[in-house]
Structure formats: structure tokens, C-alpha cells
Amino acid sequence: MRILITGTNSWIWKALKEALNSKHEIWKISKNISKDGNFFQCNLSEKEEIEKLDFGNTIFDVLIFNAGVWYYWEFFSQEMANYEEIIKLNLFSPIRLLKKLEHNINKDTKIIFMWSIASKKFMKHGCVYLASKFGLRWFAWGLKEEWKKVYIINPKIVDTDFHKGKIVLPENVKSIGVKDVVWVFEEIIDWKENRFEIDL
Ligand SMILES: NC(=O)c1ccc[n+]([C@@H]2O[C@H](COP(=O)([O-])OP(=O)(O)OC[C@H]3O[C@@H](n4cnc5c(N)ncnc54)[C@H](OP(=O)(O)O)[C@@H]3O)[C@@H](O)[C@H]2O)c1
16 A cells, blocks of 8 residues: 655654555655655645645555644743644644645545544643644544545554653553554554544
């Protein structure tokens, strides 16, 4: 299968790469230059950069929307520009990129959103992040009505460095392993998982 994935310096991506690279043809979109594999450089927060992407006649079997930013701020402590950056990447960029990919998918293409339990549960000091994840969750639900092969994965805390330096997690908060997340992706790609929304 030919898979296109966004956000490829992430911890989750690194684990996915190990699991998928040998079996599938992987294409990546990253803000930073990458030397391994098929790669498009694009700052997904910038609409002009998405518009400039050229995928030619390539048809992708799977799209994985993974790029996203998170923060831990009191709402009134930050400038509006910081919040706009979050909304641009987490909410607008998947919609804009999917529109751009209209002629690079076919009726069997699977669209997978690597999303978050934050789209369903409240948490302190993250209200704009919550808004971005919640907004895209409903986009995915709506899209599912038109395009049957849409999936959304909502992990809670994944055992990664995503939170390091931002918050200290209470001892009773359980995280899930990266391998659990990767396993769900593999199940979807192999047509073994049919649920639309999967909470981990
Ligand atoms: N880790 C967790 O506990 C957890 C829990 C629930 C949900 N999630 C979700 O999982 C996804 C991946 O998270 P992660 O834990 O792997 O985080 P991460 O290590 O911080 O990775 C975030 C990714 O987003 C990409 N990115 C950031 N700004 C970008 C931009 N302007 N343009 C293009 N790409 C950009 C980065 O890719 P490049 O550097 O290659 O550009 C990076 O690979 C996110 O959507 C996150 O919300 C994570």
C-alpha cells in the first residue's frame, strides 16, 4: 500500500515507520528536511505551502493525519498569535491538505486521523488544543457520512516525550505504549479494524 503521513519527526511516527516501512511504500510530509524515503517539505501551518504541494498522478491508499502541536498554558497568559498557530496546524491543515489531495485518492483510500482523547474529555490549561481536536473530530464524523473509510484514533497519554518539560503527570495517570497505537494503525491498514472511532 502507498501511505502518506504528516508529521514525521514525532515519536509516534518513528514507531510507525519501524512497523510499516518494510511492508508498505511510505510518503511523508514534514516541516523539516528528511533524508530517508519519499518526502515533501511543507510547513502545514502555512496555507501557501500546502497549495504549492504537487503530488502528480500518485494515488495514495492510506492518508494518516498525524502532525499536531500541544501546549500547557493558562488561557490568558498567551498572545492570540500562539493560539492561531495551533488552530492552523491542528484544525485547518488536515482539511486543506485533504482538499488538495482530491485527485490523489480513490474510493478505497483510507483516511486516518491520529487524534486525541482531548477531543472528548476536558483538561486544564489546554482549551485551544481541546477546541482544535474537538473541531476536527466532528469534521471526521461528518466526512464519514460521505466517505466510508474514515477512521479516528484517540489515544490518551502516549508514552512519549510529547509532554516532557510541559507538565509532570500525576503518578496515577496511566499512559499507553506506542506499540498499542501502532497496532491499531496496522489493523486498519490490513482491513481488520472496522470501527470508525477508536479510543485508546
Ligand atoms: N504523545 C501523546 O501523548 C499524544 C496523545 C494523544 C494524541 N497525540 C497526537 O499525536 C500526534 C503526534 O504527536 P506526537 O506525540 O508524535 O508529537 P510530537 O513528537 O511533538 O510530533 C508532532 C509532529 O507534528 C509535526 N509538526 C509540527 N508542526 C508542524 C508544521 N507546522 N508543519 C508540519 N508538521 C508539523 C512535527 O513534524 P516535523 O518536525 O517533521 O515537521 C512532529 O512530527 C499529534 O496530533 C498529537 O496531538 C499525542
